[in-house]
Amino acid sequence: EVHLVDSGGGLVQPGEYMTISCAVSGFFVTTNHMAWVRQAPGKGLEWVAVMNPGGNTFYADSVQGRFFVSRDNSKNKVDLLMKRLRAEDTAVYYCTKFSSNTFMDYFDYWGQGTLVTVSS
Amino acid sequence: EIVMTQSPVTLSGRPGERATLSCGASQSISSNLAWYQQKPGQAPRLLIYGASTRATGIPARFSGSGSGTEFTLTISTLQSEDFAVYYCQQYNNWPLTFGGGTKVEIK
Numbered sequence: 001e002v003h004l005v006d007s008g009g010g011l012v013q014p015g016e017y018m019t020i021s022c023a024v025s026g027f028f029v030t031t032n033h034m035a036w037v038r039q040a041p042g043k044g045l046e047w048v049a050v051m052n053p054g055g056n057t058f059y060a061d062s063v064q065g066r067f068f069v070s071r072d073n074s075k076n077k078v079d080l081l082m083k084r085l086r087a088e089d090t091a092v093y094y095c096t097k098f099s100s101n102t103f104m105d106y107f108d109y110w111g112q113g114t115l116v117t118v119s120s
Numbered sequence: 121e122i123v124m125t126q127s128p129v130t131l132s133g134r135p136g137e138r139a140t141l142s143c144g145a146s147q148s149i150s151s152n153l154a155w156y157q158q159k160p161g162q163a164p165r166l167l168i169y170g171a172s173t174r175a176t177g178i179p180a181r182f183s184g185s186g187s188g189t190e191f192t193l194t195i196s197t198l199q200s201e202d203f204a205v206y207y208c209q210q211y212n213n214w215p216l217t218f219g220g221g222t223k224v225e226i227k
Contacts, residue, residue: 045156045164045207045218060215094163104211106154108175110163 002026002109004095009114017083020114022095024076033098036080038091049080050103085118122146122210126219132227139195141222143208148188152212155184155193159204
């Protein structure tokens with residue numbers, strides 16, 4: 001059975017950094033396309049970052065150069081390192097899995113989300 | 121970037137009624153459209169992909185239609201558990217984009 005468990009959110013000051021994690025079971029992150037999608041309070045969904053099995057990553061313009069996706073194959077998890085955080089990065093961050101081995105696809109499984117609050 | 125526009129923003133309905141939600145794309149996306157349901161405090165759940173194929177475990181009262189730029193999600197008979205926010209997402213062009221959502225509330 002597929003499970004994604006998001007963790008590591010909390011309160012962080014503007015300009016600081018935070019790492020959130022997604023622990024996966026039921027499939028391997030090394031053979032699947034993964035993504036982070038965020039949702040600001042009361043707002044809609046926005047994709048943030050994606051990683052393919054080859055380790056290639058792509059980022060939304062709003063986070064390019066500040067956010068970085070990495071993978072721990074031995075622990076079967078994906079991390080999102082967020083640097084130089086801004087108030088507008090405040091959101092629930094969801095780890096999600098692409099349905100097939102392409103970025104041009106929909107998301108079939110989602111983590112429960114972790115809230116990141118950027119505030120002084 | 122393809123802009124996805126959902127209407128109405130809020131739909132008020134009663135249990136047992138039919139609900140029709142719309143999603144429009146700023147350019148053709150063929151049938152590369154998914155619908156998600158999100159309840160308060162929960163992650164989105166995949167309902168429909170390929171514009172009309174129900175995901176595993178999704179009840180038959182949910183149906184999707186459309187292609188090109190105009191899409192519809194229909195809930196044939198609203199159940200109490202269907203009151204939620206619904207999002208469409210296109211995956212025909214990069215970057216992937218979502219609509220702003222339609223909230224289905226109890227009338």
